[in-house]
Amino acid sequence: MKRLCIVLVSLSLFSCHFFESKEKRTQELIDSELREIDWNSIDTYPLFLDCDETATKEQQRQCFEQRITAHFEETLNEFEFIVDSEDNPTVAVIFVIDADGEIDILEIEKDRYILKQMPEFDGIVTQSLKTVPEITPALKRGIPVSTKFRIPIQLNTK
Template sequence: MGTVQRFLVFLFLLALGSCNFFESKENRTQELINAELREMDWNSIDSYPLFLDCDETATKPIQRQCFERKITHHFEATLNEFEFTVDSERNAVVDVIFVIDAEGKISVVDIIKDASILKQMPEFDGIITQSLKSIPPIAPALKRGIPVRTKFKIPVQLNTK
């Protein structure tokens, strides 16, 4: 075999070997990513959904307080417009369960209430759902810098007679 032929065979073998090198490096990278994803706590978030006037650099507890205060204030303002009052001897609390998706859109999942509240205010669910359509813009929660879907439950205290 001549020098040129040996050189061409060497280049061919080098090319084959380097393809395997890059492929195995890509496989190792994917394995590391998969391991990281398996170890990640998907039930917690790094930052809460935020309204424009909440501080994104604040600690998680402060972000949560700001978010809950704003959403509760929005529900209270809506309910005050309709002057809902329930005939009840005990506290009338309604749990509103909603989701904020990765784009910051909010939607009601469920509204848990006593049967007597449903009987007295059959339009309650529709008003709450409609109220959320007029909520100020919300930035979604973040997990490792990536917007994620989050689910919340907010108790709403109704006025009683």
């Protein structure tokens, strides 16, 4: 009887260590995988419904850029912007497409003279992005992730 108790006690002690080391190995494997992931790149770009999700990553990028640029051109051409400048100033719109496919503007980079001459510009750009057609978010290892973009907009002067 004593031997049976000793055997059971020793088995239970060893089994705890067996599971603990298995958990530890699993955690080490997970940590190793996480270190190897390139967190600065995505596997697939955000896509509009008319972009091909089976296309190459480069083709997806081109489709996304073409559609977002076309949308900006279409919506911003409805407004007449008058800028008193000798060159065509460039404005940069920095935005995030979150894991749900929603767009949030982080910043609109522009010169002070554009702000003075067109105080309504930020509101127009914000409204333009609110009317973007549905976008599926970027994917990293099959999981939707947020992605940050910077789109330059060149204002034509007359």
